[in-house]
Amino acid sequence: MENALDQKQAIPIPQKSKKLFGQKVKRYFSKYGGLLVLMLPGLVHIFMIQYMAMFGAIIAFKDYRAADGILGSKWVGFQNFRFLFQTDVAWQVTFNTVFMNLLFIITGTIAALFIAILLNEIYGSRLSQVYQLTLFLPFFVGPVIIGYIAYAILNSNGFINAMLEAWWGMEKILFYSKAEYWRYILVIANLWGGIGFGTVVYLSGMIGISPEYYEAAHIDGANKWQQISKITIPMIRYLIVTQVLLAVGRIFFANFGLFYFVPQLYKNGQLIPVADVLDTFVYRALYGGGGSRIKLGMAAAAGLYQSAVGFVLVFLANLGVRRFSKEQALF
Amino acid sequence: MQTSNVAPKLRTDIRDISYSRQQRALKLGVNIIMIIVALAMVLPFWLVISVSLTDEKALAVNGYRMLPSEFSSYAYEYLFRVPDLITRAYSVTGFVTLFGTALGLLIMSMLAYGMSRLDMKTSRVIGLYVLFTILFKGGLIPFYLLMTKTYHLKDNIIALIFPYLVSPFNVLLLRSYFTQLPKEILESAKMDGASEIRMFFKMALPLATPALATIGLFTLLGYWNDYYLALLFMDSPEKYPLQFLLFNMMNNADAITKAAAVGVKISAPIQPLRMAMAVIAAGPAIFISLTLGRYLVRGITLGGVKA
Numbered sequence: 190m191e192n193a194l195d196q197k198q199a200i201p202i203p204q205k206s207k208k209l210f211g212q213k214v215k216r217y218f219s220k221y222g223g224l225l226v227l228m229l230p231g232l233v234h235i236f237m238i239q240y241m242a243m244f245g246a247i248i249a250f251k252d253y254r255a256a257d258g259i260l261g262s263k264w265v266g267f268q269n270f271r272f273l274f275q276t277d278v279a280w281q282v283t284f285n286t287v288f289m290n291l292l293f294i295i296t297g298t299i300a301a302l303f304i305a306i307l308l309n310e311i312y313g314s315r316l317s318q319v320y321q322l323t324l325f326l327p328f329f330v331g332p333v334i335i336g337y338i339a340y341a342i343l344n345s346n347g348f349i350n351a352m353l354e355a356w357w358g359m360e361k362i363l364f365y366s367k368a369e370y371w372r373y374i375l376v377i378a379n380l381w382g383g384i385g386f387g388t389v390v391y392l393s394g395m396i397g398i399s400p401e402y403y404e405a406a407h408i409d410g411a412n413k414w415q416q417i418s419k420i421t422i423p424m425i426r427y428l429i430v431t432q433v434l435l436a437v438g439r440i441f442f443a444n445f446g447l448f449y450f451v452p453q454l455y456k457n458g459q460l461i462p463v464a465d466v467l468d469t470f471v472y473r474a475l476y477g478g479g480g481s482r483i484k485l486g487m488a489a490a491a492g493l494y495q496s497a498v499g500f501v502l503v504f505l506a507n508l509g510v511r512r513f514s515k516e517q518a519l520f
Numbered sequence: 521m522q523t524s525n526v527a528p529k530l531r532t533d534i535r536d537i538s539y540s541r542q543q544r545a546l547k548l549g550v551n552i553i554m555i556i557v558a559l560a561m562v563l564p565f566w567l568v569i570s571v572s573l574t575d576e577k578a579l580a581v582n583g584y585r586m587l588p589s590e591f592s593s594y595a596y597e598y599l600f601r602v603p604d605l606i607t608r609a610y611s612v613t614g615f616v617t618l619f620g621t622a623l624g625l626l627i628m629s630m631l632a633y634g635m636s637r638l639d640m641k642t643s644r645v646i647g648l649y650v651l652f653t654i655l656f657k658g659g660l661i662p663f664y665l666l667m668t669k670t671y672h673l674k675d676n677i678i679a680l681i682f683p684y685l686v687s688p689f690n691v692l693l694l695r696s697y698f699t700q701l702p703k704e705i706l707e708s709a710k711m712d713g714a715s716e717i718r719m720f721f722k723m724a725l726p727l728a729t730p731a732l733a734t735i736g737l738f739t740l741l742g743y744w745n746d747y748y749l750a751l752l753f754m755d756s757p758e759k760y761p762l763q764f765l766l767f768n769m770m771n772n773a774d775a776i777t778k779a780a781a782v783g784v785k786i787s788a789p790i791q792p793l794r795m796a797m798a799v800i801a802a803g804p805a806i807f808i809s810l811t812l813g814r815y816l817v818r819g820i821t822l823g824g825v826k827a
Contacts, residue, residue, distance in 0.1 A: 221642070223716030224634040228646070231631025234686040238663075239653035241670070245662025259665065304557065307550045316551065322813045323558040326565065329809035330802045331745030333763045337770065337798045338564045341571055341584050346791070348567055351583025381561070386820070393821035407539070413546060445748065455771065471660045475752075485661060492659025500656045519692070520651055 246496070248489040255485075262486075269490035278470065278483075279491065286466040289372070289448075290440045293379045298433060300380055301387025306417055308388065309395040321392075325385035332446030335382055339451045343374070368463040371452055375464065378451050379444070390432060394425040431510045431517040438506025441499040443468045467495045565806070572596070572795035579791050595789050595796035606765070606800055613762040616680045617743040624685040625736050629728065631686070632694030633720050637706075647695075653688045664752055679753040680761060684742060690735050697731040698724060734819030737812060744805065762801050769794050 218225070249269055251262040273279045304324070311317045327335055342348045343364040350361040364370055402420045411419065422429075443466035448454065452464040454473070465473075474488030503519075510518040563586070571584045578590035599606065635646055658666075663683075673679035701724065709719050725732070750764035760768065 221638060221716075223720075224637050227630040227717060227720055228634035230627045231634075231686050231691065232646070232649070234627060235650060235653060235688060237671075238666075238683055238686070239658070239688065241666050242658030242663045243653075243656065244658070245666055246658045248662060248665070249659075258669070304554075307554055310550045311547055311554075316554070318814060318817075320554045320558050321817055322809060323561040325813055325816065326561055326806065326809055329741065329805045329813070330565075331741075331747070331763055331805065333745070333747050333766045333770075334798055334802045334805075337766065337795070338568060340770065341567050341795065342564065344584075346579060346583045348584045348586070351585055354583065381564075384561075389817055389820050396821075413542065450767070453770070468660070475661065475664060489659060489661040492661050496657050496659050503655050519654060 246489065246493045248486060249493040250490075251486055253484070253486040253489065265486070269484075269486045270494065273487045273490050273494070276483075278465075281462060282465050282467050282470040282491075285463065286443045286468075287440055289375060289466065290436075290443065292372070292376050293383075294433060294436045294440075296376055296380055297383055297387050297436075298429065300384055301391055302422075302429070304384065304388045305391035305395055306421060308392050309421065312392070312396055321385070321389065324388055327382040328385050332382070332444075332450050335378065335447075336450030336453070339374070339378060340453075365453060365457045366459050368460050371460055371463045375447065375451065379447055382447065387432070391425060391428060394428040395421055398424045427513045428517075430513050434506045434510050434513075435517070438503040439499070441467065441495055441502055445469060445472070467491060471495070565802075568795045568798055568802075572792050572799050574792055576789040576792055592789075592792070595792035598788060598793060599796055599800065606762075606797065608758055609760050609762045609765040612677065612680075612759060613744060616677065616746075616761060617740055620681040620684060620743045621736060621740045623681075624687075624739055625732055628686055628691050628735070629694055629698075629725065629732060630720065632691050633698050633724050633728075634716075635691075635695045636698035636701075637716065647692075650688045650691055654692075667753060674753055675755040675759065676753070677759055680746070680749045681743075683749060684739070684746070687739070687742075690739070694728070694731060694735060697728060701727055730819075733815065737816055737819070741805075766797060766801050769797055 245259060248259060248262075250264060250266060251259070252265045252268075253259070253262045257263075308317050308320065340347065344350070345361055345363055345365075349364075353359045353361060362370075364374070398421065402424075403416055406416050406420060445466075445468040448464050448466050448469050449472070452460040454460060454464055454469055471488050471492045474483040474485070474491070507518045507520060511520075567584060567586060570586055570588050571579065572595050573591055573593060574585070574588035575590040575592035575594070578588070578592075582589035631650075635643055635650075638646070667679055667683070668674040671682075673682070705723065706719060709723060710716075714722075745763055746761065747763040747767055750761050751767070754760055754764065757768075
């Protein structure tokens, strides 16, 4: 009698839990199936573009030949990286990227804060809306048009040279062949193109400050300058810190359109030492622009190097941002 | 302590008089500075317009001026005579933008809605799946090889649409918006037997219109102003989108005469023509910025878009 009972229990148990699992899966799908269907196209797309490209980064470790394809090319470990960093170009390009971005962050933040403070004073008036729209014009027209505008101002016949010759009797400046001007020109161009966004972000923080603070300060005898420095700025300190941190996190990634179009890098080799950044460097290597020394594998190594360092920076930056304002961080 | 507009004043405080005078002077000063800034933003565009309306030879002699040294609408007349130059690029860009934005918004909102409605565990996993792609990218070279060698999209218009359909960043933004939707409405619909799919299309989407509008505007601008995908993948001139066409025009002068179709015996006024094309290309963008611009600003202000 006992044997029969024992046998009954010994065998069916695994099957029972299998049935439970199967039921669990079925229940899960019946509850969330519709959602999973909705999500499928998006998830597939992200895989097809983002993750497939990540797998392809393996090229950085191979001596890539077009004929052999990705899988067929020879594995060379870190050789591409070694070759890459033995050249001057890699360091120059890294320096340009980081240095220019640093300049952009500093000038951009100061300018955006300055204009945001001004707009905060006249907030609500119809004129302020007009001003804000003009700040966004470059954003709406895109980098190619910005390149055209730069050309109209800087070329040998352009606005500056026309003024130099006609009004001040000075000689023309051939901007597109003189590298020394371009750090300034790029900072100005970046400022002009990006002022809209920065201002709106800071302004949106400023208008949230309760007027009671200002009234109390006024009653205590504070002048405008004191009100700004003691109330406005400190109240949006979290915003400034998070914006700067996020920007620093992205310091390894340059604005391709700005650096490619405005100095017309494809044409003006003399500007490359100053204006070439990681993004333009990798791009030019794609079309053999880096010279025969830069093979595709090395260019991929440069890209991977950018992504890896960029990842660490963005990750750390967001960790820092979390401490100030959780909703501003990515995670 | 009561604020000044509540308690009736028995004696006008001298501080208040000078303060209101200070306020007015301040507002005036602010406006003056802002006008200068606004001019700095607008005048460069004006320069482009002016050059486009200048006679080519006068341009070579006098250079680019704010007012045409010698007025000539020839550049526009030329464009009018060889419209194919621009109309083709416009239609490519128009198609890519419309299709890409609509499809992209749909796919992204479906994904975001699903993520907002899932259970904690799966939602976190998928969230990580999406988030990671923002933090780490494969790089340009793998992307290029992927599109050309694996997907065979070189010189294919799909290459202009496909990559930007789903922006992981926008997906996360949309998800946070969906999670803020009132849960009771959705739950009650579920209890009435509605499927998640129907709930999405009939309830969630309409409720999400503000977020969709803002993100839609960004996506639309992204597609409209894109040059990068064309730079990488397009070889045939008839498939060039607008911005890339402009880029090409700046690059080589003979691209203009070549693209302007055979049989046209007039010579191209290259310098003003370039600027005229820029004007025509930027026109719609500027128009959109004037009409829809305030919604963009509002979207950034309220939604705290982390640019």
